[in-house]
Amino acid sequence: xxxxxxxIDGMTCSACSNGLEKYLNKQNGIFEANVNLVMxxxxxxxxxxxxxxxxxxxxxxxxxxxxxLIKDINYFYMFFHNKDFFHQ
Numbered sequence: 001x002x003x004x005x006x007x008i009d010g011m012t013c014s015a016c017s018n019g020l021e022k023y024l025n026k027q028n029g030i031f032e033a034n035v036n037l038v039m040x041x042x043x044x045x046x047x048x049x050x051x052x053x054x055x056x057x058x059x060x061x062x063x064x065x066x067x068x069l070i071k072d073i074n075y076f077y078m079f080f081h082n083k084d085f086f087h088q
Contacts, residue, residue, distance in 0.1 A: 001031060002048040005041050008060065013037070023063045030056070 011017050017037040024033035024042065029050030035042045044056055 001045060003043065003045045004053055004056070005043050006053075006057065006060065008035065008040055008042050011035075011037050011040060020060070020063055024056075024059060027059050030059075 008017075008020065011020070014037055017035040020042070021033055021035040024030055024035070024044065029047045031045045031047065033042055033044045042060070046056065
């Protein structure tokens, strides 16, 4: 078991960090991923026999292209940032 801290760019709200955290935690070989929006990083504990830093960084890049993750993030963003949503 090994842990790393990766810098994560492009997160603008908690929906982004929560979505990325969920995505990372579903990947084979990752025991635990904690994404911190304010610090713009992710602390990841993983099985070094299955993964390495390069593969984990690839997961981060792939998450930006995952259509289901993007839909979830967009939904949560609209839910939390659209005031009219609560008055419907």
